[in-house]
Amino acid sequence: YQRRVREEEEEEEEEVEEPEERVKEEAKSESESESESGSVEEMEVQQVKSEVKDEPMSTEEARKEESGSSSSSEDGGSSSSSDSDSGSESETEEVVQKKKFIDIRDKYDSNPIPASTPAPAKVLPKRQTSRRSSEKSKTEVKRDHHTASDDSAASEAKKPVQKRAKTESRTSRDGPLSKEQLLSLKGNDSDSFSDDGEEERAHSGALAVLEDTKSRKESPPPEKIVPIFPFKTKCRSNQFPESKVPFIDSHCHIDYLFVREQNFGTFASYVESKDFPKNFSGCVANFCDPPAWGEYQMYDDILREDGVWGAFGLHPHNAKMWSPEIERNLIRACSHPKCVAWGEMGLDYGKGYTETSPDVIEMQKDAFLAQIKHALKLNKPFVIHARGAEMDAFEIMKAKAPKDHKIHFHCYSGSWNTAWKMLEHFPNMYIGVTGLVTFGTASDVREVARKVPLERLLIESDAPYMKPSNANLVDQDSPRSASPAMGVWVAAKIAEIRRIELDDVLIQVRKNVTNMYGI
Numbered sequence: 001y002q003r004r005v006r007e008e009e010e011e012e013e014e015e016v017e018e019p020e021e022r023v024k025e026e027a028k029s030e031s032e033s034e035s036e037s038g039s040v041e042e043m044e045v046q047q048v049k050s051e052v053k054d055e056p057m058s059t060e061e062a063r064k065e066e067s068g069s070s071s072s073s074e075d076g077g078s079s080s081s082s083d084s085d086s087g088s089e090s091e092t093e094e095v096v097q098k099k100k101f102i103d104i105r106d107k108y109d110s111n112p113i114p115a116s117t118p119a120p121a122k123v124l125p126k127r128q129t130s131r132r133s134s135e136k137s138k139t140e141v142k143r144d145h146h147t148a149s150d151d152s153a154a155s156e157a158k159k160p161v162q163k164r165a166k167t168e169s170r171t172s173r174d175g176p177l178s179k180e181q182l183l184s185l186k187g188n189d190s191d192s193f194s195d196d197g198e199e200e201r202a203h204s205g206a207l208a209v210l211e212d213t214k215s216r217k218e219s220p221p222p223e224k225i226v227p228i229f230p231f232k233t234k235c236r237s238n239q240f241p242e243s244k245v246p247f248i249d250s251h252c253h254i255d256y257l258f259v260r261e262q263n264f265g266t267f268a269s270y271v272e273s274k275d276f277p278k279n280f281s282g283c284v285a286n287f288c289d290p291p292a293w294g295e296y297q298m299y300d301d302i303l304r305e306d307g308v309w310g311a312f313g314l315h316p317h318n319a320k321m322w323s324p325e326i327e328r329n330l331i332r333a334c335s336h337p338k339c340v341a342w343g344e345m346g347l348d349y350g351k352g353y354t355e356t357s358p359d360v361i362e363m364q365k366d367a368f369l370a371q372i373k374h375a376l377k378l379n380k381p382f383v384i385h386a387r388g389a390e391m392d393a394f395e396i397m398k399a400k401a402p403k404d405h406k407i408h409f410h411c412y413s414g415s416w417n418t419a420w421k422m423l424e425h426f427p428n429m430y431i432g433v434t435g436l437v438t439f440g441t442a443s444d445v446r447e448v449a450r451k452v453p454l455e456r457l458l459i460e461s462d463a464p465y466m467k468p469s470n471a472n473l474v475d476q477d478s479p480r481s482a483s484p485a486m487g488v489w490v491a492a493k494i495a496e497i498r499r500i501e502l503d504d505v506l507i508q509v510r511k512n513v514t515n516m517y518g519i
Helices: 002-016 020-036 042-054 059-082 085-110 138-174 179-183 196-218 254-261 267-273 298-303 316-321 324-334 358-377 390-400 416-425 443-451 484-498 502-517
Strands: 247-252 280-287 308-312 339-348 382-387 407-409 429-433 457-459
Touching (some): 247 457, 247 484, 247 502, 254 267, 254 280, 254 298, 280 298, 280 339, 280 484, 298 308, 308 324, 324 339, 339 358, 339 390, 382 390, 416 443, 429 443, 443 484, 457 502, 484 502
Parallel strands (some): 280 308, 382 407, 407 429, 429 457
């Protein structure tokens, strides 16, 4: 701002204090322009030179002739009034031409111009600006200064963006540029490069865009989990752990749940009537009781609903019931398009749950081996139940199943050492953790939940069993029964044990469900 004011003051001083020589030159140029009544062209000058060479005449003679002609014209002015108008006009024209000739000749005699030098350019007088128009108030000057600075800053900020956008638009429109095309950018768009340094920067920027485009094409796209929420839920209590990550319960028993809750409607109406979290996306319903997949085919109505998938198998508690008829019914049920696994099946040596006599254990093993054979024929993953019999179940699977077969070890309650041996042998085995992890006495389960790789973990509600202890305030209408929604509480407990975020657990477990069951 100060610099601009100083420059204006200096301009005003130069205008006021003009040298006298400049004023004289301007006055002389104005008088010459008036006397000549126009500029003399170069052709006229050459014509006059040729006439002077043909008829030489001194300056004094020309002046005498001019004075004589003027006096004669004055004397004869009164007497020639009666002459014709054409004669007088011709005399005046001759006088004017002679006068022009004399002035031009004197000019070239005093300062002759060589033929090789060009004619001098006409010096224009400096533009006169009035003080009133040049003066501005301080506020106006400040306003103009800030506006100009803002505009210049905005234009400077836009320059690199425009060049980068121009290069990126080419890349996105015509595909990635080759090196030859990048090298020819200067020839095609010469106005976009001001100097060599800027050209190199633009060229390197274009190469970076090219490399970035190639890397995006070569690298596979990240896996995305599309949230599916087929159920309507009011979630009145708002006491579930908050998360927007979709959650699928990997193991529950809807048929047992409906019997205990005496629900005679659909699963969707049950979800809407209960306090299910908003991120609940579905469940895998296991049917392990012969009446469920027997003559009445109760499973068919449940699997018709959205967000419900099925698994069929004979529970070890029912091993005595194994027969050719049950075998046929199981094969028919596992042929359902929404069947994703065979199970739960296996061995149970738990005291107080089933008989542990050698005959019963042998029956369980026979039924287990027969189901493994049919599951392998149908290429169905295993859902394993083994309570107190983890090593026996592992030995049978190791002998009969291929190493890469998919296995879901449901409601694992054994030691970490046994779990690690099974995970090492079967790379596609997943350990299922239920609400048992929230119980104070389940130290082994908490150790497994802490040490098992998150990529090999599945979360189950095992509804209507295994209600998490940290979910006692939820669903007061059914204080003893767990629901498929309560698997979120299991995930919250695992996140607490591993000291990570709940969303991290749910995101990885959702990927594990997809890898295990393809849903």
